[in-house]
Amino acid sequence: xxxxxxxxxxxxxxxxxxxxxxxxxxxxxxxxxxxxxxxxxxxxxxxxxxxxxxxxxxxxxxxxxxxxxxxxxxxxxxxxxxxxxxxxxxxxxxxxxxxxxxxxxxxxxxxxxxxxxxxxxxxxxxxxxxxxxxxxxxxxxxxxxxxxxxxxxxxxxxxxxxxxxxxxxxxxxxxxxxxxxxxxxxxxxxxxxxxxxxxxxxxxxxxxxxxxxxxxxxxxxxxxxxxxxxxxxxxxxxxxxxxxxxxxxxxxxxxxxxxxxxxxxxxxxxxxxxxxxxxxxxxxxxxxxxxxxxxxxxxxxxxxxxxxxxxxxxxxxxxxxxxxxxxxxxxxxxxxxxxxxxxxxxxxxxxxxxxxxxxxxxxxxxxxxxxxxxxxxxxxxxxxxxxxxxxxxxxxxxxxxxxxxxxxxxxxxxxxxxxxxxxxxxxxxxxxxxxxxxxxxxxxxxxxxxxxxxxxxxxxxxxxxxxxxxxxxxxxxxxxxx
Numbered sequence: 153x154x155x156x157x158x159x160x161x162x163x164x165x166x167x168x169x170x171x172x173x174x175x176x177x178x179x180x181x182x183x184x185x186x187x188x189x190x191x192x193x194x195x196x197x198x199x200x201x202x203x204x205x206x207x208x209x210x211x212x213x214x215x216x217x218x219x220x221x222x223x224x225x226x227x228x229x230x231x232x233x234x235x236x237x238x239x240x241x242x243x244x245x246x247x248x249x250x251x252x253x254x255x256x257x258x259x260x261x262x263x264x265x266x267x268x269x270x271x272x273x274x275x276x277x278x279x280x281x282x283x284x285x286x287x288x289x290x291x292x293x294x295x296x297x298x299x300x301x302x303x304x305x306x307x308x309x310x311x312x313x314x315x316x317x318x319x320x321x322x323x324x325x326x327x328x329x330x331x332x333x334x335x336x337x338x339x340x341x342x343x344x345x346x347x348x349x350x351x352x353x354x355x356x357x358x359x360x361x362x363x364x365x366x367x368x369x370x371x372x373x374x375x376x377x378x379x380x381x382x383x384x385x386x387x388x389x390x391x392x393x394x395x396x397x398x399x400x401x402x403x404x405x406x407x408x409x410x411x412x413x414x415x416x417x418x419x420x421x422x423x424x425x426x427x428x429x430x431x432x433x434x435x436x437x438x439x440x441x442x443x444x445x446x447x448x449x450x451x452x453x454x455x456x457x458x459x460x461x462x463x464x465x466x467x468x469x470x471x472x473x474x475x476x477x478x479x480x481x482x483x484x485x486x487x488x489x490x491x492x493x494x495x496x497x498x499x500x501x502x503x504x505x506x507x508x509x510x511x512x513x514x515x516x517x518x519x520x521x522x523x524x525x526x527x528x529x530x531x532x533x534x535x536x537x538x539x540x541x542x543x544x545x546x547x548x549x550x551x552x553x554x555x556x557x558x559x560x561x562x563x564x565x566x567x568x569x570x571x572x573x574x575x576x577x578x579x580x581x582x583x584x585x586x587x588x589x590x591x592x593x594x595x596x597x598x599x600x601x602x603x604x605x606x607x608x609x610x611x612x613x614x615x616x617x618x619x620x621x622x623x624x625x626x627x628x629x630x631x632x633x634x
Contacts, residue, residue: 154197161191181227188222194343212268216246216343232286239280244347249273249338254326262329275322275339275347283311293367300376301367309359317352352394359388383408397436400426403447415464419455424448432534449533453543458525461551462518521551524567545570550578558585 170183195215203209224238249269257263288306326334340346362385370377390401405422424447427434439445528544548567554560559582566578579596591606607617 154199156195157193158196159191159193163189181225184227185223185225188220188224190220192218192344196343211270214246214248214341214343216244218242218244218344229284234285235282236285237280237282239278241276241278243274243276244339244342244344245272245274246339246342247272248342250336250340251338252324252326252334252336254328264326264334269338273338275337275349277315277318277347277349279313279315279353281311281313283309285309298368299366300369303365303367305363307361307363309361311357313353313355313357315350315353318349319351322347322349353392354394355390355392357388357390359386361386381409383410398427398434400438402426402450415458415460417455417457417459419457420452422452423450425450429535449531449538451533452531454529454531456525456527459522461520461522463516463520465523466519517553517555518551521549521553521563524548524550542571546576548576559583 165186165188167183167185168187169185170179174183193216195213197209197213199209199212220240220242222238222240224236226234226236229235247270249271251267251269253265253267255263255265286308288308290304290306291301293301322337322339323335324337326336328334337347337349362382364381364385365378366381367376367378369375385405385407387403387405389403392399392401403424403426405420405424407418407420409418410416411418425434426438426440426447428437428439428442428448429435439448524547526544526546526548528542529540530543531538531540533539546567546569548565550564550566552560552562562581562583564579564581565576567576568574569576577596577598579594581592581594583590583592586606588609589606590609593602593604595602605617608614
């Protein structure tokens with residue numbers, strides 16, 4: 153495979169109609185039009201070593217140049233709406249094409265013959281579109297009670313996209329025996345791979361993103377705090393004018409919510425179909441005309457994730473928040489700086505506090521160990537029958553234990569799968585710092601694999617390393633049953 157040359161030219165975005173000396177005057181609408189131009193030139197050949205630099209190799213060289221131009225503009229209309237029209241044009245020049253014809257072999261079987269043609273040819277693609285978006289804010293405040301305010305942010309985005317039918321221009325069809333059809337383009341396997349051409353596209357898209365947050369009164373510090381019910385609640389879909397049926401796309405809805413300072417995350421995704429179902433397939437009859445409903449539930453997924461570190465659990469049971477932890481650390485540093493002489497007799501209970509500190513220092517070894525809880529519930533609806541099943545439900549541990557300054561152990565995915573009702577065995581890695589060198593040994597008992605690595609820590613000398621057994625199955629663990 154020889155590529156020579158391979159050239160890419162990328163131009164910075166420019167505003168071709170922008171005035172040079174406009175002073176403090178506002179931009180005209182045409183001054184906001186931006187232009188991007190990218191060019192690629194490539195020549196390559198795939199050949200055998202026996203015909204290298206012969207006429208046969210030169211006949212098979214494929215050469216082409218690609219041009220891509222993009223126009224875009226973003227402007228404010230009616231004070232509150234952002235209008236973004238755009239257009240793109242892509243054209244490729246080639247010096248080599250192919251032609252396929254039907255023929256028969258010596259046995260009388262139908263075959264497809266491909267001939268390489270030489271000469272200038274081109275193909276192109278273009279599209280255009282426009283989008284309109286804005287933001288709507290709704291706020292309600294309360295002077296008394298726990299709930300002090302509700303804020304709802306709505307971000308609607310509507311668009312229209314158009315692309316012509318280029319398959320009828322560049323796609324050729326061969327009609328084989330037994331009513332089989334073979335389609336190809338004369339630009340297949342060109343310098344920029346096989347191009348793709350679409351049918352007529354003319355559709356309206358819509359997307360509405362919602363953010364819902366509340367303000368509540370915290371009695372602990374007598375302040376008002378904000379909390380998001382939904383980080384996002386998104387609804388999107390489209391209507392295709394060019395489709396001969398099922399013009400409305402399924403309606404997708406998704407949401408994300410985080411609780412307990414990000415420890416718990418709830419994600420949902422829903423798909424609704426505006427057409428009725430017959431025999432597990434959507435037919436061109438809307439649910440509104442048949443059942444008086446806008447849409448029907450097709451499928452949904454609910455995910456619950458809990459992830460927190462041992463440090464968060466330790467601070468939770470100690471009843472300290474982050475501010476208190478910082479104050480304790482500063483206090484400890486201050487005690488260390490005091491002179492040790494003439495401190496007098498130890499205070500009552502100091503031994504118990506020292507033991508508690510020793511216990512805390514031991515528990516700090518597990519601060520980087522995280523507990524992960526995953527739950528996924530799937531809902532499907534077929535022919536009016538809705539079913540649900542637990543797809544995932546697992547509890548696992550993962551993290552690193554710093555045994556000493558030089559030794560550490562990393563544990564991954566040690567837990568229990570409640571769906572399969574079995575343990576999930578971890579991959580374990582023992583690491584050792586050897587001054588300028590690092591050494592580690594990894595073992596995955598489930599996959600029956602292990603690896604050993606030792607190498608220089610410096611990236612400049614990373615080639616000084618020894619790696620053995622990586623992802624290789626070793627017979628030592630083959631007879632072990634879990």
